Amino acid sequence: MRNNFLSMEALEDRLRYWQSKLRLMDWQVEIMFERGYNLGADIGRIHIFEDKRRALIRMTEANDWDPANLLPYDMEQVVVHELLHIHFYPLTRDAGSNVTAEEQAIEAISWALVSLDRRADEVENYYLQELERRPYGLLPRPAVVNCYAGRGEGGTHDNT
Ligand SMILES: [Zn+2]
Secondary structure, three states: OOOEOOOHHHHHHHHHHHHHHOOOOOOEEEEEEEOHHHOOOOOEEEEEEHHHOEEEEEEEOHHHOOOOOOOOOEHHHHHHHHHHHHHHHHHHHHHOOOOHHHHHHHHHHHHHHHHHHHHHHHHHHHHHHHHHHOOOOOOOOHHHHHHHHHOOOOOOOOOO
């Protein structure tokens, strides 16, 4: 795992992508970079205004990330992590702000989602490259067809 530092523009792009995947498009979510000392021990924080369906994600600036951290700073994963807090919020809002079990669940799910999403991209890119290399007579690999079908992008590869 490596650091994944993104520009604000790229980050907002990923934010909209994950809002859509997580079915949070009816939320108005903003994102801003913050000096590390304003976030204490956290690398990111979300402020949820449930009644307005609004949220603000504050994230540590790349320059303030401490390389001594055990985990890399993957800005996309932090966005997914903070968005998942919106889903968990009704379950845990009365339990206080720092619920260890919630944090552990969200951390595990966010890393899993980001890595699966990148793997799907790799499979798709591999298939597209192969198509460019050999445009005729390329049989779809079963794994690729399943992947496409599962992602709702067709799955009707009729190469026979
Ligand atoms: Zn969290």
